[in-house]
Amino acid sequence: MKIDRRSFLSFVIGGAAGTTLSPLPWKLMDDAAIWTQTWPWTPVPEDGAVTHVKSTCTLCPGGCGISVRLIDDRPVKIEGLEGHPINKGGLCMLGLSGLQFLYGPSRVRCPMKRVGKRGEGKWEKISWEDAIALVAQTLDGLRSTNESHALSCISGSDYGTVPALFRRFFDVYGSVNFIRMPSIDDSYELVFKLMQGMMEASAGFDMENTDFVLSFGSGLFEGWGSPVRMFGANSLWKKTGVKVVQIEPRLSNTAALSDRWIPINPGTEAVLALGLAHVIIQNSLYNNDFIHNYTYGFENWKRVVVNEYSPENVEKITGIPQNVIYSLAKDFTGAKKPLAICGKGQGVHPGSASEFMAVHALNALAGSIDSEGGVWAVEKQNYIQWPDVGKDSIAEAGVRKDRVDGAGAENYPYVRYLPSRFIEIIQSAKESPVKVLFVHGANPYYSLPDSSSVRNAFEKIPFIVSFSPYMDETALHSDLILPDHVYLERYEEVLRARSFHRPIIGLSRPVIKPQFATKHSGDVIISLARKMGGYISHAFPWESYEQCLQETMGDKWAALQENGFWADETFKPSGWKNTVKAQMVKCDFSYNELFSLPHFCIMGIKREDPIYPLSLIPYDSTRLSSGFIGSPPFVIKTLEDTVLKGKDMFIEIHPDTAETYGLAEGRRVILKTPKGELTVRVHLFEGILPNVVAVPRGLGHTGYDIYLAGKGANANELIGAFEDPVSGHDGAWGIAAQLRKA
């Protein structure tokens, strides 16, 4: 029997008929449909028991309470903690993305020792024992040549037990060179010290009770202070009709959300504040009771303000018309509980001391100091009561040496830390006065202004130890990385929240066991002290950081465990009548010489410079993290195409400026300042003053991970530190610049 065409076809038809009568096609269709649900790239959440752990976010100084949702042992979502006094259940974009710091690829997984050149990225994994022995050996070496003071530390904070352990180690080791990263805390501390005679007080703002907000360039809704609290305040203000006036050269989100935006020439905010003071004084609009009964030196100050800050003069400098100055002064003092705020952008920059003092003086004129809806001085909580340390002779000699940055000494008597000066001194010295540098909770290599100076300074320091949990720029350029846990794996108390007006302590606690061979920096310091022995070891009687924290918190520990935070809800400022000073001074105006016009150097670079005709200002956004923490992938994805497109960063210029230079939207240009130059693209924006260039901050990372590195450019490459004549802090919020086509 031969198979012909017809037989074959008949066989096929039979087969087809049989197949349709069998379950095969129907079952395959069904399975294929289910198969589409099991593709490996389709995220399928694990099933398990749901629990929530209360903790505190430490990604910025905002101090928000968080509630971490876990499925079995795995954190899957970070939410705001309901009932928390600061964020009241809300959370910002960065806080919500926190798990990407836990699971993301930017983490350093074990102690690493550099083997290649600095910054080359060649590392050798070493054990914790070897790593701590290496540091101990290096530090012993310094002590053997009586150079204990050549140990220095740059820290993100000096509040709480972890920085206190570092400082204690420095004290008993023999060095005073502990430095805190710059922020508006520096300037407000200075203001309270000079004008209210208070030490280490921080500024708290009674945002929820004010009825008029005058902001001198603060990015109120762009990450300033405690960001989530500010978003809440914005909603509240809209509901209750609180007026917000934003003074800023650029139409930022804050300006857009405020009731009135007053563009000002960059860097002249202090002049405007004193111009307003002039109008207030001339028209006797100030709070008479407060000024006459609770202040000191007002008459002298008044003379300076009245003589030098007439609206005509102020208009010339600030570019704000006189009638606006008059109306603003009247609106401000016309309100019942007005509040003036300063500290530009997200507040990670100290800024001009004169500006802070002038704005504080405005609050004084309105009687808004330590009053409802005003600015409150929040004193440091002294719960860290550890026994004094005994020191050997090397340490005794070491702590008597001057600080490298000169803070607190003759020329800079009012301040405690001068990080920019620290960098300048190291980079200009022949041989670095700092031999070993610890970096904890900070990323100075990226975040400090004038990147090229920072690079030079780092190059000169012989041994750099990074405690960063992430491969940030500082870690990349260090010699040894002793990775800390990320905040979701570790205990630490979060003392205060920036700009919050009541004492509060949050507890950041482990929600998951450490994912890698990392170690709590507090434990590293304790282990290091043990290894070094003698007095140093004796100063650290604790078995572990956790024990240290628990003992230190004392009776607050139970509340911290239970609620995730401790807050003094009933706290009220001392009020005008119960001032700390015997002579009943609540505001001291006697530093009036600081307010004289010659002190207002605008960004340290003279105006009408023919080479650099433009003013460059950096700007912050909630969509960009500009502090220690780099933006995680979720956050960086939210940037508009007019800020970052591919790897290109955009700067904002006014269409008129663009026309002068013949630039079209998206044109590639070279932006040059005396400190450096960058190739960027232009975005034409009518919401910025002509001849001003705005540069976003928080881009241009080289460290972290592939989702952040190489995108855009770092604004710090262009902006140099300019020493404030009063404080010595970096007072520059911008710089003169020039543009040309690339």
Add this chain to the structure above:
Amino acid sequence: MGQSEDKVQEMAEETLDSREEDLPHETDKNKQENGPSGPILLFFIAGLIISLLIGWVIFPKLLYSQKKQPIDFNHAFHMQEVDNGCESCHFFRDDGSFAGVPKNEQCISCHEEVLGESPNETILVEEYISKDREVPWLIYSKQPDCVFFSHAAHVKMADMECSTCHGPVGESTHLKDYEENRISGYSRDIWGNAISGLKKHSWDRMKMDDCAACHKEAAGGKTTERSPQLFFDLLSKVFPNAATPQKTEACFVCHK
């Protein structure tokens, strides 16, 4: 008509001729013996039988792979030991969600150390509990992630027995092999053991039609929809004061 086309036609004719010459004479014989439809029908039947065999017998064998459970668990024995039936180990959490297959945390309350002589218990204690590893149980009733199913609604609110959907698992002394569908990755028990999709017991299949059939029946057959309404009816019985949602046939009631 061009020259080349003529050539083509000639060639075609030649081919036809040669075919006719080659045709064997046997074909004619066959035609005479079996009639014109004989072999064709035979081939049709052959195709039919072979494909039916493939579809009903070979395909199910190829479709599923056999996997052994990590431990051969004896349900019947444990049922004697516990007080609260299935819920002793397959319990509801405090938030009302269903815990499903127990974890070491539950086993450890009895099996921190080896109690009896069962080799399976030894495996549990030595391989999993002492090493702090969860037992990788293969779950017969696991559904794709897109399926939303609430045990509480069925067991607590509608008072259904576990065995209605899961069968008399509690009486089993061994765990059967887990037959994994090579395409979908889920157990054979979802489609049902019979490849035909027909079932004898309510627990023989766990497909959407089975949900629908039961829901329809429970609603007294009044509604022709696959009725999520039933769920809301039950809900309103349990929580009489709660606002009952509008009757809905929306897919997302069951499908995430």
